[in-house]
Amino acid sequence: MEGKVILLVIVGTIGVMLMAFSVVFFVLLYRRKMLENQLKMQEVENQHQQEMLNATLKSQEEERNRLGTELHDGVGAMLSSIKLNLQVAKRKEGVGSLDPVLGHLDETITQVRNISHQMMPIILKKYGLKHAIEDLFSKISCDGLSASISHWDDPQIKDQDTPMLYRIVQELVNNSIKHAEASEIDFQIHNQEGKIEIEYSDNGKGYPQEVLKSSEGMGLLNIKNRAQVIDAKPTFTNGNDGGSMVKLVIERPID
Template sequence: MEEELFTSQEQIIEALVYGLIFLVLVTLGLILFFYYSRKKIIEKEIEKINIKLDYQERIHQTTIKVQEAERHRISQDLHDAISSKLNIISLTTHVLIEDQTMSTKNKEALKHILDITNKTLENSRVIAHKLMPPILDKFGLKEALEELFEEFTSNSSLKIEQNIVIDCIKKEDELHIFRIIQELINNSLVHGKATILKLDINKKGDFLKLKYEDNGIGFNTNDASKKSGIGLQNIKSRVAILNGIIEVSSTKNKGSLFSIKFRNYD
């Protein structure tokens, strides 16, 4: 009787052990199931976000290309249509002013018209120049950059140190590189309050390297990566258009450093 009772207890204990093992395995299985299910859901969400970001970046790059084409068209229209007609008005007004039969009162009115015409002509030239610097098309990137530096330094205490070797730059890349540097300088002055800028462009292996540094107030790169300003986003998009790589480092009150590499310059 006692032996049967002992055997019965052993069976109960054995059943409990197997039951406990089964419960542990089921629990472990459920944990693994939910873990991998959650992981897959997260991966899918990340994939969706990346697709969305890639799509937004492509839209931004396309927008930049369209903007440049439109800038070129408007600049050309300003030069060919408006500026040429204003020049005709200016020449005609000069002829009328020289007319000896013209009364003094009428000459004064014509001089006023001439003054307004010349100012409008100059404004249209400035606007056309900002939209599409003609020196870039005519003489290339180096001369365009020198003119850009002159514009920024002529009426300020800003200092720009440069070491530029750009004989290898492809013609089709020049406008984007010009805009990148232009945007970098604007950001340094407007947001960084910088007084000294350093620009180095040269070829290293099959890469074209652009290194830009300022002594401005700097910024938090983590915050910038979460929500880039329009200027920084434009820079990144133009770098992407040229299949480049950009690295940004900055410290509060210690300036900013931008290192950009452009591929396929072998």
């Protein structure tokens, strides 16, 4: 009798332990499923946020393009027409007092052209990315700064992607001048098998280590966001001998 009681106690204890293990197992399984669902929801949310950011950047670029075109073709043309009429009136009437007005009008036309060029570089639209970057480099080059394209393969970049890449170069140039205090800037595009490699480097101060770790300061977050829109993967590094380098890799399917 006593042996049966002991056996029942052992069996009962084992049963309770199995039930306890089962409860723990199902709790852990439930938590794992919950965590997986949370991760999936977070992934969907992150993807949605990235898609929203991409759409916003594209929309901003389209609006810049529209406003730049209106300024150049609309307001700029009207101001030029007004200037021409005033010049004709001056010649006919000999009105010397129009000289200050014509001077202010020239300044206004120049400012409108500069604003329209910043919003939508005409040369990018008419002649393509290489000429637009060369034009940008020629405008910033001076006795203390040399900027040039040392290598250019035909990159075969989509037309809708070139404005984003041009904005990235603008941001990098701004960093080189304002933060890095560089005196030399070099730009290269290599058309590799199945990918495009873009390299931008300068001989300035380089990026602070905290900026390299976060990749968010000094306009780097803007560069990363714009690179994401054109499916480019950016890397930011400092050279062993000073200066900085930014590399963009755009994967392209092989035809």
